[in-house]
Amino acid sequence: MKALADSKANKYFLAAVLLIAVLIPQVITSPSIMQILILTLFYAYLTSSWNLVGGFAGVLPLGHSAFIGIGAYTSTILYLHYGLSPWFGMLAGGVLAAVIGVIIGIPTLKLRGAYFALATMAFGEGLRVLVENVDTIGPLKVNGPRGLLINLTGNSFIDYQFTSKASYYYIILALLLIILLITWLLMRSKIGYYLSAGGEDPEAAAALGINVPRYKVMAMAISCFFTALAGTFYAQMFLYFYPKSILGLDMSFEIAFIALIGGRGTILGPVLGALLLRPLNEFTRIYLGGILPGMHLVIFGLILILVMIFQPRGIQEPLTRLYRRILYRIKGS
């Protein structure tokens, strides 16, 4: 990334990508393609949030769907019961997710990585089972497996509802840019250096004065906060969600895998992973799902294994190399 931002050509390239991203909704009118694009950005945002702890801190969180769920349920319940604008509910959900992330992180991030992976996974599954089995928490309606429905208000900014897909597209694009900016700033700061060091060799890091678990917990808090914001976005975009749609193992694992295949611990990795894998996933599911159910997941599993064997740092590495080579050619001529 450093090399990417240094030269002039890279700045032009980034500007061009950004411009295209901003202009897309003006050109594309098909709502179904817009939907795919929005979901792709949604995953890019989720994996980038995951990357803050899963990428830099050298641990493997496998229950991040729980925090999406916490975001969605918090903002929606606050909206349905107290009429609080989802924009504020979103922040409340983020804070709640961060607090819970810290509570899980404090005992487990001191231990061998396996404990953290299993604890986050158990928490994610436990939360799904819990939500599926309660109809109300005190006066608040949760609705068990049936989920929550948000009543339609039409175009209303304060209610976080829009009639055009383009609005949702711009919101998730903005969120993605924010998380990328934060990642970039973090990587260049003391926290980022300390996280990477603790992730690579905790003993060496500790000998250099780093309280490794504390920094991991910090990363967990930030990551959970931003993951929860995506939950509110999901709720407001579909105006309906239920436990199986946002909670549970499948979602948690998919987030982790996109980041890992893209390249964890880098800025571009999770975004590239989402841009390539999400559409691939959709298409193989649509085209192969009818003929051979399960085939698309076999392909996904194969990709996962092959990338780990041949590109353990993810596909961002060969892609950046390719980009450099092209740039070099252009400059050379």
Added chain:
Amino acid sequence: MALLKVENVFKRFGGLVAVNDVSLTVEENQIIGIIGPNGAGKTTLFNCIAGAFPPSEGKIVFEGSEIGGKKPHQICTLGLSRTFQVVKPFASKTVLYNVTVGAFAKTNRRVEAEAKAIKVLEFLQMDDKRDVFAKNLTLPERKRLELARALATEPTMLLLDEVMAGLRFSEIEVMIELLKKIRAAGVTLVIVEHIMQAIMALSDHIYVLNFGGLIAQGSPAEIAQNQEVIKAYLGDDYVTVED
């Protein structure tokens, strides 16, 4: 007042007594040498002092306060830094990145930390390796990186565990001069080393460990003549250096 006082420290692993009733004193701005055959407990003693694990028994006092049982990061923050005999570089990061991590101990700003790291690298004559990934360094280079990282934390006292292993004769001479300069800059040094040429040239005072216990101590000249040391250690384990 002594900068570091180790009093009757024991470290047991199950039935094995790796450090057996060791006491030693380090005065400010000294260079202390610790020698002993492989498995004598030198690294384990460093691990106890640096907080990698607590001593089973005994007191460790640094700058007047007890540090036995404190965590490694707390001890480093107090100004006591160490290197690892089995090097632990941040392998996928560059040399500069590695040293910058150390330099962050005294500042929160990246620009300052990086500047400090570059200074340390220049001082250790390895700034030409600045952008090399640590995993691509040779073993002696990695050892020097250990030293650079520890030095970047600006310690008052440094524990060096065999940083000269694998060096050639001329390189050892360079390293001896560097360590003298570090001491001249006000850093107290405790060095574990097999290379007698270096230990004898540098140390103000030498402690000899064998089977976890202290068997002798004294000035380099005294140690060189101590019969027990010659028998237990120099006799069959003397490390000669090839060029």
Added chain:
Amino acid sequence: MSGTALLYTDWLDEMEIIFESLLNGLLMGSIYGLTAVGLTLIFGVLKVINFAHGSILMVGMYAAYWCITLTGMNPYLAIPIVVPLMFYFGYFMQQFVIEPVFKVEKDVREPITVIIVTTGVWYILDNLALMIFGAKYRVVHTSVTGKLFELPGDIYLLQPKVYGFILTFISGLLLFWFLKTTLMGKAIRATSLDRDAASLMGVNQYKIYRTAFGIGTAVTGLAGCVLVPFYSVYPSVGIIFDIRAFIIVVLGGLGSIPGAILGGIIVGIIESVGAMYMPSTWTELVIYGLFLLLLFIKPTGLFGSKHDF
């Protein structure tokens, strides 16, 4: 007078029911333990959670299912066929799929890439099973299916569960004997304490990994044979046992074989006794809650070593 007598027999009945579900929990729990032994053994040596574990169990169950269905043999005669097959299945999986990644990251203490590869294997195996056998739940009718042992005091126990309980303890003892006395067993134990120890003993490190993975897979295959006479087989059956096995191995202490069996029994008893007082989804919640609580109080589990985290 007659009132108290009635209360007394009520109380007796209740005690019998509780006792019966305790026994059932013990039996089923030991089988859960058996499903987790392979996982904890592999973790002990490789320091990696094998996410393909549930899928391996699924493969073992299908193997046993087809053995029994195609030949009509006694269900327990499938064991000498399935267990060696599963050993080689695990051995080669380690050699050709996991080892390449392991070698790239051999300096990393806990290679995340290896975990991801095992997850890839999970996706592939589960979905291949779906493509080949379909989503259908398959039940095999054997000579022990549905048969009961009757104990004094109106206590009934399912025969296949009793046999499963016995097989768990026999295989646990065999494994214990193997690890304590044979050279390979000692090498496996040494490696689980210190990855480099094995090379120092002059045993090829990678051969130890392969053997340990093979044994872990073989034990899981045995668990598959034990389950098939009373549990239906379908492509995603592994996931149910997977999560339970993860909880069990942490409960017992990651890497500890007696810990895994005891952890399994605890989970089994909670499930069966809990089922008398609450819906089964709630017992599931109790288990998750207990697991998270344990991580706060005693993360090393019941038998975990203090140095191993």
